[in-house]
Amino acid sequence: MRLDLTRNPRVFSLLKSRWPQFIIRAATLAGFVFTILAGLFGSVVGSHNFAIIFVWIAWWTALKLIFIPxxxxxxxxxxxxxxxxxxxxxxxxxxxxxxxxxxxxQWPKFLQGNWLQAGGFLIVGLFGAVTLTSPKVTAIVLLSIIGLAIIMSLIFERRSFCNTICPIGGFTGLYAQAGPVEVRVKDAKICADHNEKTCYTACPWGQYPLALKSSANCGLCMECLRVCPSDNIAVNLRPWGSDLGPKTKHRLDEAFLGLVMMASAIVDSAVFLGPWGQLKTAAYSIG
Ligand code: SF4
Ligand code: SF4
Structure with a gap:
């Protein structure tokens, strides 16, 4: 059961235009820059600094409770x-x-998949005690991430950073397979007859919508919808968990990232919520 949102003309024109998305992205970029400045020059006390409150409390909560589900x-x-x-x-x-x-x-083949993202997730988790409480460290982490994303864009094609390095992208990609939104083609025959494949050429994530069986690596950017000359792209609401069945091919690197995430959740709960004070002290001494 699917509900194609593009059948509503208002939703379709909102998605087709680059303006609405640009306005929201400009606001998030401004928030990102402000957060870095607050982290570098604001209060050194985490609980009084915008960077900590915004990134690790407000945004993190919104990501897990609203954006992903x-x-x-x-x-x-x-x-x-x-x-x-x-x-x-x-x-x-x-x-x-x-x-x-x-x-x-082209991003090297042997580095493709979720392996590096799993490593990034582990590093952020290992040094979580300082990253999550020190405004300066949060600002430096954000600056390094955006710097790396710019450098990678200048060397590699498309969104190599998002596809292979970003730890947030890694785990949102895993959860996206269970998410209630998907981009798919409406009519496969129209795609088969369209030699130019403008959707694939335009896709910053390197996806070919006709071949999408999983939403793990579709960034919902809507570029395919904007360039398709036949308006053949659907944005579907679907039941939760739709990509999890046997029809979708799942990979070893995805399973590894899932294990890393589960292990991090167990360790973090034991360290920060459990009754073992010495674990907490050890975590703060690591970072
Ligand atoms: S993968 Fe997603 S969260 Fe990470 S940088 Fe790219 S767009 Fe942002
Ligand atoms: S929505 Fe964006 S990422 Fe997804 S298939 Fe279309 S162009 Fe690619």
Whole structure:
């Protein structure tokens, strides 16, 4: 059972235009820059600093309670981190792919998948005690992430950073398979007859909508919907857990990332919520 939101003309024109998404992304980018400034120059007490309150309490809670359960990878469609790099790659804010600067190299095959994202998740978890409480460290982490995303955009094609490095993208991608939103094609025959495959050329995530069996690596950016000359892209509401059946091929790296996430949740609960004070002391001494 699916409900295609693009059948509603208002929703369709909202998704087709780049403006609504740009306005939201500009606001998240401004919030991101303000958070970095607050972390660097604001109060050193975590509980009094905007960076800690906004990132680790407000945004983190919204990500887990709203964005992921009701929109799968919806955060990625408005995330500010890939924006500057993507603008350079595209040669403008409203350009589609490939008009700007950058070497456009392919990300090495042996580094594809969720392996590096699992590593990033482990590092953030290991040093969680300091990352989650020190405004300066939070600001430095955010600056490093956006810096790396820009550098990768200038060297590699498409969103290599989002696809392979971003730890947030890794776990939102896993959850997106159970999320209630998907981008799919309406009529496979129309795609088969369309030689140019403009949707694939335009997709910043390197996805071909006709081949999508899982929503793990679709960033819900709507570029395919904007460039499809036949308006053949559907944005479906669907039952939760739709990609989890045997029809979808699941990979070893996804399973590994899932294990890392589960282990991190167990360890964090034991350290920060459990009755073992010495564990907490040890965590703060690591970082
Ligand atoms: S993968 Fe990470 S950096 Fe990319 S859009 Fe998603 S959250 Fe943002
Ligand atoms: S398939 Fe479409 S919505 Fe998904 S990432 Fe690619 S262009 Fe964006």
């Amino acid at each position: 009701f929109g799968g990878r919806s955060w990625c469609s408005i995330c500010p981190i890939p924006m500057p790099g993507e603008w350079l790659q595209n040669g403008g804010i409203f350009q589609s792919r490939g008009h700007g600067i950058g070497l456009g190299k």
